[in-house]
Amino acid sequence: MTQAGNAAPREDAAWYETRLSILLIIVVIATGLLVDRLASSETLLDAVTKWELARFERGETFFSNRGNFLEFEDRLILDEIPKADFSRGGAYFFGSSDLKWSLKTWELPAEVRPFVGNFGLGGMNHTFELQFIRHLVEHGGLLQAGAERNLVVLGVAHTNVFVAQEPERAYFATLWPRHGLFAYDAEKGILPVEISPLSRFLRIKKARWSGFLGGDVNRAIRFAVEKLGFSISAESSIVDDPEALRQIARRMHRNWEEELPVQLGELGRLFDYLRRQGVPVAVALLPHRRSLDELPLIHAYGDAVTKLCAANSIPIVDLSHLLGDDDFFDLSHPTARGLARTHEHLIEIAMPHLRAIGAIGSERRSSGQGSGT
Amino acid sequence: MSDYWERLDRLERRNPRLMILLLVVLATVVTLLLLAKSEGAVVLYQAF
Numbered sequence: 001m002t003q004a005g006n007a008a009p010r011e012d013a014a015w016y017e018t019r020l021s022i023l024l025i026i027v028v029i030a031t032g033l034l035v036d037r038l039a040s041s042e043t044l045l046d047a048v049t050k051w052e053l054a055r056f057e058r059g060e061t062f063f064s065n066r067g068n069f070l071e072f073e074d075r076l077i078l079d080e081i082p083k084a085d086f087s088r089g090g091a092y093f094f095g096s097s098d099l100k101w102s103l104k105t106w107e108l109p110a111e112v113r114p115f116v117g118n119f120g121l122g123g124m125n126h127t128f129e130l131q132f133i134r135h136l137v138e139h140g141g142l143l144q145a146g147a148e149r150n151l152v153v154l155g156v157a158h159t160n161v162f163v164a165q166e167p168e169r170a171y172f173a174t175l176w177p178r179h180g181l182f183a184y185d186a187e188k189g190i191l192p193v194e195i196s197p198l199s200r201f202l203r204i205k206k207a208r209w210s211g212f213l214g215g216d217v218n219r220a221i222r223f224a225v226e227k228l229g230f231s232i233s234a235e236s237s238i239v240d241d242p243e244a245l246r247q248i249a250r251r252m253h254r255n256w257e258e259e260l261p262v263q264l265g266e267l268g269r270l271f272d273y274l275r276r277q278g279v280p281v282a283v284a285l286l287p288h289r290r291s292l293d294e295l296p297l298i299h300a301y302g303d304a305v306t307k308l309c310a311a312n313s314i315p316i317v318d319l320s321h322l323l324g325d326d327d328f329f330d331l332s333h334p335t336a337r338g339l340a341r342t343h344e345h346l347i348e349i350a351m352p353h354l355r356a357i358g359a360i361g362s363e364r365r366s367s368g369q370g371s372g373t
Numbered sequence: 374m375s376d377y378w379e380r381l382d383r384l385e386r387r388n389p390r391l392m393i394l395l396l397v398v399l400a401t402v403v404t405l406l407l408l409a410k411s412e413g414a415v416v417l418y419q420a421f
Contacts, residue, residue: 020393024400031404070411178411206408213409 036205039068039212048219049106057336061226062329065106069211070218072100073121073175078207080117086141089149089357090115091350094133096124098286098332099155102342115359116350123171125160126266130273131189132172137277139192147278151353154270155346157286157320158301159332161256161263179207242291245331249292256297264304271312282349283309283316287323287342288332319345 038044045068056063069075093099093116100120108116121132133152136142143150167173167186176182176190180203183191195203274281285302292298302320309316322345327338334342354360385392 020396023393024396027397027400028404031401032408035405035408207411209408210411213405214411217409 032209035209035213039208041068044068048216052219053106059335061222062101062333063336064101066215068208068215070214071122071211074178074207074211076119076121077175078179078181078204078211081119081136081140084117085114086144086150088115088359089145090117090359091151091153091353092117092119092142093153093155093346093350094124094129095120095155095286096157096159097122098157098159101333102155102286102339103346104339104343107343108347112354112360115354115357116347120155121172121175126156126263126270127167128170128172129154129160130266130270133270134273135190139190143277143279148280149357150279151350152274152279152281153346153349154281154283155286156267156283156301156305157288157332158253158292158295158297160267161253161259161297161301179203181207242289242325245289245291246295248331249295253295253297256300260297260300260304264308267305268308268312271308271314275312280353281314283314284346284349285316285318285320287319287321287327287334287338289323289325289328290321291325317345317349 049067052061052063055061064072065075066072067075067079069078093103095102097120100118100122103116103118103120105113105116105118119132119136121128124132133142173184173186176184180195181193181200183193185191271281283305285305288298298320302318306316306318319342322341323334323338327334327341329335329338351360
């Protein structure tokens with residue numbers, strides 16, 4: 001075979017490989033663009049949310065309000081808070097998971113929604129709450145409208161006491177560094193990470209992509225598992241057994257006698273901080289299962305927080321017995337019916353303030369069909 | 374091992390389009406896995 005005869009097939013092969021490489025690059029870029037498009041699609045989000053809410057209303061699943069993200073908290077930290085307009089003031093709710101899943105902010109009228117923040121985070125105690133609020137005030141511009149134009153509503157419960165062990169391994173501590181946008185220190189709290197605008201942009205994009213893909217895979221798996229008749233939560237099988245639930249709560253309440261004074265001290269520090277900032281504060285004692293009434297921490301916490309609020313002239317609304325046991329989906333999170341009641345009562349706390357700052361007309365009802373998360 | 378490569382080579386010669394399709398699928402799956410990778414502890418459902 002001549003040299004010219006060998007050259008032609010080699011050129012063909014090289015051209016073939018070049019085309020194949022270009023094709024693969026196009027596939028990678030197109031996949032990325034498609035995921036980016038879907039992850040930011042309001043149409044897709046609305047459809048998925050509608051589907052999940054319908055299942056939640058039928059009692060088939062739990063609605064965690066996580067949007068196009070893996071978790072409620074990612075949606076809050078990466079989407080809702082950065083987009084929030086704090087320049088006009090508003091009413092902001094803080095608490096643990098029992099607070100974050102007690103509000104139906106997606107049903108608020110569109111013109112009211114920007115003034116109401118559901119800033120609950122899973123696994124919170126009062127130490128973490130103070131760190132979160134300080135972060136929003138000192139780095140997030142929460143009070144830029146003037147402190148008095150804001151209302152902080154603290155949704156508190158016995159659950160704020162039993163998550164205090166091993167703070168460095170707590171959900172709150174691991175949540176913030178997750179995407180490389182913040183750091184966390186047990187003493188200093190949440191710390192912004194100094195990175196270039198490009199890095200920040202890419203990290204947020206990456207978080208959106210992974211949240212969208214992971215979230216929808218998770219949705220699909222949950223749907224399949226629930227359709228097959230298995231329960232997602234280990235508690236689901238014992239929600240009708242009061243003694244079994246008390247056993248779970250007792251395990252969570254371990255060391256409560258040591259931890260309660262610590263957390264009350266932290267709540268007092270939180271009150272002091274907000275008073276120094278000049279922010280109006282209200283407290284809501286969140287509902288718990290009545291079958292837990294006999295546990296000592298339930299009353300010890302409720303009584304102590306009531307006294308602390310009285311000593312600080314902070315109004316407190318006792319919603320602890322608002323729901324019946326069958327209004328809970330698990331140990332402490334309400335069903336759709338329970339959620340309707342908690343939402344109504346919690347929003348009612350904020351109504352006078354929302355009227356006072358002009359966020360809502362005096363004739364408007366507390367809830368109605370709206371949009372948003 | 375070389376036997377596998379030879380069989381793969383024969384398959385490519387017989388079904389070049391199928392091989393390209395498999396490559397495209399593989400590239401798509403790997404891209405999706407890379408995009409889906411997240412860091413840190415994730416608690417999908419807190420029971421407290």
